[in-house]
Amino acid sequence: MSPVPLRHAGALGAVAATLALGALVVPRAAGAAPSSDALIAEVYGGGGNSGATLTQDFVELANRGSQQVSVDGWSVQYLPASPGPTSKWQVTRLTGGIPGGSRYLVAEAKGSGGTVALPAPDATGSISMSATAGTVALVTGSDALTCLTAADCAADPRIRDLVGFGGAMVREGASAPAASNTTSVSRGAGLADTDDNGADFATAAPTPTGSGGGSGDPSPTPTPTPTDPPTPGGIRIHDIQGTTRISPDNGKSVTNVPGIVTGVRATGSSRGFWFQDPQPDDDPRTSEGLFAFTGSSTPAVNPGDSVLVSGTVSEYYPGGASSGNQSVTELTKPKWTVLSSGDPLPAAFALGPDTVPAAYTPDAGGGGIEPLALQPSAYALDRFESLEGMRVRVDDAPVIAPANEYGELWVTTRPADHRSVHGGVLYSSYDDPNSGRLEITSLLPGSFPQANVGDELTGTTEGPLDYVGYGGYEMQATALGALRDGGLTPEVTRRQENKELAVATYNVENLAPGDAPSKFGRLAEGVVHNLATPDIVALEEIQDNSGAADDGTVAADVTLGRFVDAIVAAGGPRYQWREIDPVNDSDGGQPGGNIRVAFLFNPDRVSFIDRPGGDSTTPVRVVADHGDAGLSVSPGRVDPANAAWTDSRKPLAGMFEFHGHRVIVVADHFNSKGGDQSLHSRFQPPARSSEVQRRRQAAVVHGFVEDLLKADRKANVVVVGDFNDYQFSPALQTLTAGDVLHDLIGDLPLPERYSYVYDGNSQVLDHILTSPRVSGGADYDVVHINAEFAGQTSDHDPQVVRLRPKG
The missing domain is CATH 3.60.10.10 (Endonuclease/exonuclease/phosphatase)
Structure with missing residues (x-):
């Protein structure tokens, strides 16, 4: 097996786990020294349980430094106290930043008990944590960790901070004490970080605090005052996407951006929806599609809804910025208004040999291509980036890599290029990575086609174009072509002769x-x-x-x-x-x-x-x-x-x-x-x-x-x-x-x-x-x-x- 760096959020846990038979008390790796800024301040897993006051679990982060720390693309992850060989880290993705000296609240699973709601969270997940024991990590990326021992986690440079409590096997130093339905584990006001959870954390009544301050408020949410119907703001999707890979509005708030919902991701920890402007500009470099990221919450929209969306423009790097991957331009913390439903979807851009260039990417001498103006008619990666978030389609698509366990396969948009004896695409030179390759996954319910190389998705396969850390540009199909069996069968070699x-x-x-x-x-x-x-x-x-x-x-x-x-x-x-x-x-x-x-x-x-x-x-x-x-x-x-x-x-x-x-x-x-x-x-x-x-x-x-x-x-x-x-x-x-x-x-x-x-x-x-x-x-x-x-x-x-x- 040839390991790959990281898999995207839709397919967590690709790497098999390691059974931890005993806790290893080890120092943190050199790259994960005690934090001078962002760290885990408090963990509470008893929300909504019997005897609890709070209705929800939470993880509270803090910034010990004076400068804001961006956590865009970071995550909070949770592992059971005694992981087994199939245990998986659960992931809640973070957005925004933690101002110097401030707090950041991550709301997790809600129980049936309790009477007090959390204050307004800065991020929301659905992890149901144990009230008494477990491990929580602050990670500079959103792909699930694979370490299952203290030693392996200490060696993972993505882990910014980690706390194991209640005898957890994965921890820093000694375990923090066990919590309960009525107590959390907390660093306290001094935010001590000696990389020894037992020394740094103590139990106390939970005190959830986010960037807005305050604690749980049992009062009902006031009924909103009716307002006039909203109208589109002055910025369009193509303005946000811009003519390079990085949005000119990165980090800025935008209001009432119009578009038609074209696809909804309703599973995993990277949920949200794509929407596309039905009134494009005349610049082929600027995409008309955008992803609105809603975290672990399924958005209440449907394809064909006409929406106005507000939020913060963000560049999300799957696998973290250190992975070298490209970014996805998206809106975080989105709020939207549905103006109408059942509207026609914008036409899908046809991908084929006439629209996907043979050249793969500009050569930046090993440097970054982010600041370069897109040239979609010259390079395939630029073509795909110019369509990021937009509806695309391939017709009668030849399958060049088989369906995998994560519900993905690959097709080629350039069927005449470098075909193998069985219909794949040959990689024969660093200079030609095969520009026509495109990964396909599905937003449709039901089973994914179990395709082999040489099969074909006949008819039209279409959907929004996304970018993922493992695979690159990936169509999120809202329509899949019918699978035509190419008849591939396993080969049988001849038997050796007596003297061979x-x-x-x-x-x-x-x-x-x-x-x-x-x-x-x-x-x-x-x-x-x-x-x-x-x-x-x-x-x-x-x-x-x-x-x-x-x-x-x-x-x-x-x-x-x-x-x-x-x-x-x-x-x-x-x-x-x-x-x-x-x-x-x-x-x-x-x-x-x-x-x-x-x-x-x-x-x-x-x-x-x-x-x-x-x-x-x-x-x-x-x-x-x-x-x-x-x-x-x-x-x-x-x-x-x-x-x-x-x-x-x-x-x-x-x-x-x-x-x-x-x-x-x-x-x-x-x-x-x-x-x-x-x-x-x-x-x-x-x-x-x-x-x-x-x-x-x-x-x-x-x-x-x-x-x-x-x-x-x-x-x-x-x-x-x-x-x-x-x-x-x-x-x-x-x-x-x-x-x-x-x-x-x-x-x-x-x-x-x-x-x-x-x-x-x-x-x-x-x-x-x-x-x-x-x-x-x-x-x-x-x-x-x-x-x-x-x-x-x-x-x-x-x-x-x-x-x-x-x-």
């Missing part, structure tokens, strides 16, 4: 004993049927016996044993395995999972040459062995102490014998792309910071193979795995430098060069490379069984090479 050695690589996506039997069964069927029972299978992302539980377990014999049993049940041989347990929590991946690479081999066809002494820290060395290149330990890790492997998997080398010939296989899983800026980043070209480590890793593996070939120029060497990088990347260029290794992906016809589909791009992350002795005549196949299918078993397609080793 079949070596495969397969990323099995965090395989752990706790996974459903169906996952083991489908992966096993892939090995036996689709891969035709290879002689050697290098596996990536094998987790330890306790899966994501961070309990010190590192052994993976249960995981591998279950997989081998599933292969036998599917009609395959009883493979044997070789692997080396890592040092606990030192190889990256899902926290607690201790993923590693491992070899399966069919003992009826191939022998493993064991050389004792290999462990997690002992490096394997190249040795001369009766005229052959040999290994000092087998299996053995390649230079495991090298800084190139920090928080990443270490390559595993092993010696095999096939028909009297020695073959050395090196299994790899390079560091992920986490932390890279997205293709749709506001910085262009985007920074690929993770690439530096992969290039260092490639140099280590390249040097190891060089040593093998120095010992025996005719050595049969196969290097396989998930390299988390493209065939044209610096890492793969480093691996293939000189006459050392040949990347077999280049031998396939161009439309077949992919093993993974991400953001609508069919791309190469997995590779099989061979030494000169076995490169000639190698029969190589990427077996497409996962990446293009909805409901995939893994996010990677496996690969296999059939070769004839020589002496």
Whole structure:
């Protein structure tokens, strides 16, 4: 799996959780030192409970500093006191700011009891917090946190402040005391912040205070005095959107902006509605659509309502400004008046090869494109930005990435560009990210179409155009075309001949004993049927016996044993395995999972040459062995102490014998792309910071193979795995430098060069490379069984090479 930075609010919890078996008392990370300004001042979860006076839960923030702190795009998040492996952080998004020395009130779930309402809140959510115990975090972004231990949360730079109370496992220092239906936990008037919740917080009667001051008021809301019907103000949506990516009115209040409601988001923590001006200006750079953000409250409007909307113009960065993502221009704290209903919707802008440019984005030399005037006829990203919030449509849209678990798929608006053998879109160069890609989700009730690559949404698919942190520009469909089945079926490769050695690589996506039997069964069927029972299978992302539980377990014999049993049940041989347990929590991946690479081999066809002494820290060395290149330990890790492997998997080398010939296989899983800026980043070209480590890793593996070939120029060497990088990347260029290794992906016809589909791009992350002795005549196949299918078993397609080793 290649982790991605952050997912948008509509699909929280994309990353699997870690089981916290005990609280870890650790200092906060250096980037999360005691706050000099914004922090959590008070938490109350007993609102509306038996004996409570207040009707509602709340979190109160405070600003210890003298300058206002903007919390636009920030969030307050809540986690149960004892999180389990499926626990998720709940999110309430914040807007506006906290003036120096002031308070900010976040209202949460309302109960059936109590008599006193909260004072006017600054933000409203729907989180039902425990009255006695839990964890609340102030986060500089609105994507759900994924940390489930104190140590992991301390290392997350997005967490600005955190309080765990009532014995919560996730906390700063010692836990704050337990609260109740009648008491909150509060820092008190001094707002002490020593990063020790037990020292900083005490229990007391709740005292909710917002930016307007005051406490709960049980008096009824006065009946408003009738006024004359409102009239449109002097500012229109195109004035707010402006001709660049940032509104000229950012941070300003606007009144009675007219428009027609075109779509309503009624789920998640980022609810609201889109409205569009039916009287556009004549500037193609200025969008006529806008999103009104209502937080966790579903707005009482419907498509076709003619509205006047007032609020504060804001630029919201999905994932936070530090993510590098673009912003969404929106109205926060909106108030509106419905003038009429059933009005016709503005016509949807047709997206196609004539309207979406082939060029993707202007090159800013790595700098920001926000201040640049939009050029919608020249660049696709500018075209989409000029339509942000507006109704758009695609007709007879080819599906280029399958439907996922979050109800999203990708289509292309430029059907003639760079198509793969199955109808996807190939990513073959940093210079051409494929401008026609567009993500689709749905505002419609009911199930989302389970589309595969090569299917088609026939007819018209239309809706407002949004921007999300994970995926970029995304149509929020109010009408979906009918799904036409393209007939895609999983591939089946041929079986190797008697004298052919079949070596495969397969990323099995965090395989752990706790996974459903169906996952083991489908992966096993892939090995036996689709891969035709290879002689050697290098596996990536094998987790330890306790899966994501961070309990010190590192052994993976249960995981591998279950997989081998599933292969036998599917009609395959009883493979044997070789692997080396890592040092606990030192190889990256899902926290607690201790993923590693491992070899399966069919003992009826191939022998493993064991050389004792290999462990997690002992490096394997190249040795001369009766005229052959040999290994000092087998299996053995390649230079495991090298800084190139920090928080990443270490390559595993092993010696095999096939028909009297020695073959050395090196299994790899390079560091992920986490932390890279997205293709749709506001910085262009985007920074690929993770690439530096992969290039260092490639140099280590390249040097190891060089040593093998120095010992025996005719050595049969196969290097396989998930390299988390493209065939044209610096890492793969480093691996293939000189006459050392040949990347077999280049031998396939161009439309077949992919093993993974991400953001609508069919791309190469997995590779099989061979030494000169076995490169000639190698029969190589990427077996497409996962990446293009909805409901995939893994996010990677496996690969296999059939070769004839020589002496």
